[in-house]
Amino acid sequence: MEQLYSLIGADMRAVDAVIRQRLHSEVALVRQVAEYIVQSGGKRLRPALVLLSAGALGYRGTHHHELAAVIEFIHTATLLHDDVVDGSDLRRGRETANAMFGNSASVLVGDFLYSRAFQMMVVVDDMRIMRVLSDATNVIAEGEVLQLMNCHDASIDEQGYLQVIRYKTAKLFEAAAQLGAIIGGGDAAVEKAMAVYGIHLGTAFQLIDDVLDYSGAEVETGKHLGDDLAEGKPTLPLIFVLRNGNLEQAACVRRAIENGGRDDFPQVLAAIRTTGALDYARQKAKVEAELAAAALDVVPASQYKDSLLELCLFAVARNY
16 A cells, blocks of 8 residues: 555645644544544545546646545544444454444544535535535445345345445445546546446455455454454355355355354354355456456546556455
């Protein structure tokens, strides 16, 4: 990631400065919780997408710093709410904000970050940008509800699973890439291409996240192995076993999804590995990354475009 971000290092520092400035609140607990979650690490991938896509379209102003911070605030708000809904106690190798400060504080500070993000949008004073971000925020909320409805439901198929990914995760990637095209002055075809790039890249990232839930090292992923299973989430590796495993394997996975918890984790993990479910999910992620890269064909050659293409490779190859 350091190599990928070398091109936008100064811009990323400017975004961090905007984040610190915009986190200010007269309410001490708001500052404490917001700073804890924003400063807890992470790849800063979504704000980087704003910077790289704007750079690829030749933008040289400063509005992309504000918009990148907006994207990060929206993402952070979703993390705060996610961890409360999921009952998570570990993220990025640290205690979650709800584990540190309680569920009520996490939900309310998530609301603060959402509202602060919308205050920041006004600074750019572009109705199209506000439309993209408001639409994205609404779709993400729908995705959260869809995922909640799907929990403990072993009948969810691959199409239903991918719909949750498109809404909950990939939509913000799409918005980030599209924003760069808008402020960079790209025409309709380029703007559409950047949006397509973002949604496929975001899908690839989530697919690999779901793979790492059954194959990653906790010290690298910063989360407990098997968290998705414990929450009863029917992710693609599990759906693959249900469709392709033998009767015993499918029954084990179905029971684990419906009951949640970790009691069946060793047997589920064995079924995932035996059936080749992780290889299947990785291949799906590779296809999504290739679709993202192909969407950039209409974007002019530049170092920024090269970095966007490198992100497609990183999305699939990463182990964290």
